[in-house]
Amino acid sequence: MSDRNKLREDIEDIIQVKYLYGAVVDGLCKGTHQASDLVRVFSDDAQVIFSPTASFIGLPAIKQTFAVDTPARSKMMWHSFSNPRIKVDGDTAKGDWLVQAFVQPHDADAPRQTIGAYEEKYVRTPKGWRISSLILHRS
Numbered sequence: 001m002s003d004r005n006k007l008r009e010d011i012e013d014i015i016q017v018k019y020l021y022g023a024v025v026d027g028l029c030k031g032t033h034q035a036s037d038l039v040r041v042f043s044d045d046a047q048v049i050f051s052p053t054a055s056f057i058g059l060p061a062i063k064q065t066f067a068v069d070t071p072a073r074s075k076m077m078w079h080s081f082s083n084p085r086i087k088v089d090g091d092t093a094k095g096d097w098l099v100q101a102f103v104q105p106h107d108a109d110a111p112r113q114t115i116g117a118y119e120e121k122y123v124r125t126p127k128g129w130r131i132s133s134l135i136l137h138r139s
Helices: 003-030 035-040 059-073
Strands: 042-051 054-057 074-089 092-105 112-125 128-138
Touching: 003 035, 003 059, 003 074, 003 092, 003 112, 003 128, 035 059, 042 059, 054 059, 059 074, 092 128
Parallel strands: 042 128
Antiparallel strands: 042 054, 074 092, 092 112, 112 128
């Protein structure tokens, strides 16, 4: 496979991991996904930072957040991503995405909207690309 084709394949694999992230975290609120699905999205030592007071380090903390805490507070989540810019460097990569998300707490009549950008890092593992760092920058 040529270097150019390998780069395209790597970028496509990273895009699919990002889409899987949205499907899994949204599905955890709906009950259509399991916490174990997060191992296909995040590296074991990943970090997720939503704000200075909401950061989660390591897969166990990320599982707790998305599979237990979020569904306990919210009956619905919906994510949409666009405008990816991905730069692959060997077995690591960096990317950023625009994000629009809706979260509806159990006690709310309507969902709350978040608009912003994700700044991400990725790592190639023996099982494929995984998100190693996800930072939300709210607009």
